[in-house]
Amino acid sequence: MSTCSKCKSFFAVPADADDYAEGKGDCVREEKDEKGKFWLSKPVMENGTCEFFKEKN
């Protein structure tokens, strides 16, 4: 199953973080347009799914 925990963009929130919750991670994706590159980070849960899934190496 292509869940967030297996995605290349998923980075687990450290246990000592203010917003830590079990299974919570940051989904960090790189985007680019005519003005340049930017990176988006959105809170997700490890069992979530989305259209941008890319399997971890």
Next chain:
Amino acid sequence: MEQAKSIEYKGKVIDFPYEKPEEKDIPLEHLHQKMANPSTGRTKRIKDRLRYKHTAVGEFCEEGIRGGMERMRYYTEAYKASEGQPEVIRRALSVANILNKCTVLMQEDEFIVGYNAENPNFVPLYPELSHFTVMDYMQSKYSPQPVEEAQEIVDFWSKNSLLARGMGYYTQEELLRQFIFTTMEAPAFASGFNSIVPPYETVQEDGLLKRIELAEAHIKEAIEQLAAPYWVASERMPLFDKIDVWRSMIIIDKAVIAWARRYSRLCKILAENFEADPKRKEELLEMADINHRIPAEPCKGLKDGMQAKWYTYLMCHAIERYASGYAQKEDKLLWPLYKASVIDKTFQPMTHQQAVELFELERLKVSEHGAGKARLFREVFPGSNDLFILAVGGTNGDNSDGCNDCTDAILQAAINIRTPEPSIVFRWHPKGRLKTKRLVFECIRDGMGFPSIMHDVKGTNQLIYLSKFSKTGNGVTPEEAHDWANVLCMSPGHVGRRKSQKVRTEGAGTIYVAKTFEITLNNGFDWSYANIQSGPETGKLTDLKTFEDLWEAFRQQYLYAIDMVNRGKDLSRHLEIRFMQMPFVSSIDDGCMELGMDANELSEQPNPWTNSIGGIVTVNSLVAMKKLIYDDKKYTLEQLDEALHSNWVGFEEMHKDFLNAPKFGNDDEYADAIAKRYYEEICAGEMKKIFNYSGGPMMPVGQAVGTNVEMGSRTGPTPDGRFGGEAHDDGGISPYYGTDKKGPTAVLRSVAKINSEGQKANLLNQRLSQPQMRSKHGFNIWLAYMNTWFDLDIDHVQFNVVSTEEMKDAQREPEKHGDLIVRIAGYSARFVDINTYQQNTIISRTEQDFGAEDLEYLGVDL
């Protein structure tokens, strides 16, 4: 470029060779494209790819901008879920939900991080303030997506927004007169427009963890007090509300810390997983460290200070609610951190040049910022993304010179990077050091339109005067009164850990005087635009048999409008206190923290003002009518009535006479006497009879922002010779375009006749000769002009130093003039971003040359 013409002065022929001789070989129309000099490759790269969100005529100037969904979604989600809780707690939870769930983002090369929307091309929206604004976005190409979700949100807030809550206190007729936006600005509850002076100092000096500790201690103390023997209701009942306020502070401050630390994590993730360049990797790790500590802990170096300031700005101006402005006394605020990093090198050691780069980065960050403003506010500030005005210079609390090396770094960065925002105010005082004044001149000479100059002593004295009306008896002390910045474009307001202005419903709101005068001539009826009765019936024009009849009719119309505007402001504040609390702002204000009061409610230092815009069209109209009708009796009121309703067509000779009647700004006693009477008797005189929530007497601020064109288009022909639809005057006290014909010092003499004490501020736009200012004598002449201006007790002046040739070339080939900046009124803009009509008003300002008589008056030694 040709040099300025030589003049004969004190028996000598004075030539004006360029200070930089190489400039004579630069084509006049290309001068400003060659001036930018970013101090590093990084600031150059960011400038080249800036995502400007400037607006004009209601539209964003660049493609791809859109209203964001996340702020609306998460705010509304938590607000619905918290039903039943105290309103201030609901506000805290709703804003905290945004911070917890929003996307955080970063762009290439950035050092200062933090955004207000989920995409660098988006702007946030505020349905809880005005659901009308969201509806406006939804009907445009900027609509938030998915539109169905936006509609659901609008449906919810259509019954709960500040707008929905405010309308019930007016008759339909009163609402129409305000919403039509002709004689007066719509009330704050309708637009959601706000202004604030954030207490940046507490975040920088304490950090938010300390603020949380303070709130916790207050709650503990209050709970102990509640439990102590002998219940006394009058003393203890207020504690329930206070406890809620302190709790709301804790909720929001914890959320802000966690939000900043998400940026810290993003920096670390990028360094460890995305970045190949070892130097940038190292910088990202440094940023991760800064954003973990800041704003939780006190700032220790200049980099900390810049990041803390940006987070505080975002919270106060863009996330907790929308607010315009960038009010801060930046060189005082950051001086301790500049000293630590640049001079003492105790933390984040850097050179002065590296500090300059940091200020360039700040300017770039501000330039990219976007505000989800309503369409009308996208129209009336043409060329801007929002109003960003910071202050420097002036004097310190001990009356010493407020200029320092940090001031110079801020000014140098502005000269280097050439962005129109943030605009800068320089507080002028004779004690101000020459080295800094020279940098101020260079900014102006290079055509930036800023710094605008404010009279340091007048601003300080004004705060002392207003402190006497403090409801709490805790207004600013004489020492604290030196700490001020412009709240928006013009009005001084205290900066510091407490007592600063928190809401626009304290100061601002607008009456459009030229339109008010137009309806005065039509018995209160707006025939030329709205076709409604816009004010009281004060008599037909033909019944105003004497000048005093006319004066009295105008006074009544003016009073009606300022009363209505101030009722709207205080009603909005009444609602803000109950439904639009600001837990974050309250948490960082020492007064709110001590007293457990929301920032909307606590008023310690009154700062009341109402913008009074279009005064000079009115003055010139009164002058023309007095001269040609009441004194000389050359024309009758019937003839004028007919001529105005014909837009002067068929009345060409008469039009010429009215156009040629004396005009303000030429040191003409006849015209200036009426100006003086208007500004002192009606503008300041009527206004000071109004007292707002804070207990202070209302004061007028004369400033046009960009409304001179927008409101001019809504105003019919006027007796000064204006055709219907032509622009209003572009400042509070600026002579009308092209009508100041007697030189720059005649303008000063006219302005100086008006007692500036009654005005909170009054904007004076001047356009100076570019060849003279760029000559070897430029600085000496300007310095003498400024010293005279100060001695004449005038409170404001700002300059355009740009040639007509260059502006016209930019109209022909805008793509070649991205760095051409002009002063609008209160802020600067890229010339190519403003609409043609507005461009033409800038071109038509009188370009003032200093002649021998002017130099003599100024006492210049050349």
